[in-house]
Amino acid sequence: MSKVPADLKYTKSHEWVRTRADGTMEVGITDHAQHALGDLVFVEVPEAGRVVKAGEPCAVVESVKAASDVYAPLAGEVTAGNPKLSGEPETVNTDPYGEGWLMRLRPAPGALTGAALVSAADYQKVLEAEGG
């Protein structure tokens, strides 16, 4: 059973979002997603300053069997990509909700109200519907 922390928001494409004290949003992939991908060998994160639209592919996670896009859960400007992941991509496998975060975003005005984010309970239902 995958871990789905109750204090985070989720997307149906298996990203999680955490609101930080400074108003930026931290984004990563869920425990379910890292488990489905298998051992990650490479993670490509966006550069700070990049402006992304909701649903835009903005990071790549690559395992020995697949390379998958990670989509921006909401529109905004990237304030940081996780620098740790270029040398230690496996951090996403070992700590997907903590040290394995992918990027931080400053949401565009109004981005939060329009974002298609779901609660932990609803994400759990998405997983169950997928058979996970």
Next chain:
Amino acid sequence: MAFIPHTEADVAAMLAAIGVAGIENLFDEIPPDLRVKSLAGVPPELNEMEIGRLMTERARADGAPLTFIGAGAYEHHIPAAVWAITTRGEFYSAYTPYQAEASQGTLQLIYEFQTMIARLAGMEVANATMYDGASATAEAALMAVRANRKSKSARILVPTTLHPHYRQVAVATAANQGLKFEELPYCTAEGVTPAASLARYDGQDITALVIQQPNFFGRLEDVDALTDWAHARAILVIAVVNPTALALLTPPGEWGSRGADIAVGEGQPLGVPLCSGGPYFGFMTTRMEYVRQMPGRIVGRTLDAAGRAGFTLTLQAREQHIRRAKATSNICTNQGLLMTAATIYMSLMGPQGLARTAAAAHARTRELVAGLTRVPGVRLAFSGPYFHEAVLQLDRPVAPVLRSLSSRGILGGLDLCGYFPELGHALLVCATETKTAADIDRYRASLGEVMQTARAA
């Protein structure tokens, strides 16, 4: 069971489902002038004996001319062992096998190829070949756009001294993917790209700079200055190099203070015969830093579950059979047979043999230039060093001169007037180690006669 993918009934059902009258209608968007028509000069059907005779006669019509044409494809001596080994049943396939790891010998050969090419170019990693030098250049431009994440412009600076076909292929391949190719002028007195001409791009967002060494004219560019200029502005450097020349010249991995970022080239000089324009193969090398942006296959060396060394395809997660439309390129297979020949060629020649070949080609070309420029009405177009090609300027149109030489069994070079009209009656000539002093003297004497006859007429 016969391999029949779909019956007429299947086809009819599929067409009905999408409301199209016939298969031909699916191709309506292709302009009529681009459609395949019946092939001229191809007889309807011949048996084996008849086709053998026809092809022998056609081959005889080519004759065995003495060729001084280079321009991207070069006549080199190929040791007999190269194709004797390459055409053995164990190697005789154009493809990486499916279930590649079951063919450890093939994978080992590809691995050896990658190692040799990477060392020749002075770069960290090579892939298992591209289609040819021109498509490798186009793929390098696309790769540079992926790799240079600081640049947003997709502007690629391309010297006019790059092989014109390479530029055309790059534009055809990549222009519709948003890449903008901008031509850098060259110095018509020296035939090279002056580093000073780059100043007008200072402060602009440029993604990559292409540098061909030796350039299309055979001349040596100031690769160190060009490379350092680019790197000082976070512009990636794409080297387009001749593998024979690399045995003598500074490899792209050592250009300037940091070395080129991507180095590509045409592999034909390494054991592939001149053959009506192909098939040839391209090679591509880069830094480890950019390996995930490199298209094509890479074979890696690893340990199996029992701890034994073995070879495997690696980085496949970026290829199209897994990543579909988001693959790094549409290149998945490679020019395996030609790469096999090249690997055997390089292993037979060794670094010393390749260096002797390069030195001999350079020496023969110097002799050729010295001989031909003694003919009245012939001068060397550019001052400065060249490798195994040079541009000559004649005092009259080149085409009729080449026709007269051809009737004497000599292919005298490439007429540049269609490519570089600003150079006047310009002729690109090449001599490799295959040319003897007698061959060069025959060309000189024939050219003298042709020019003399034309003058008298």
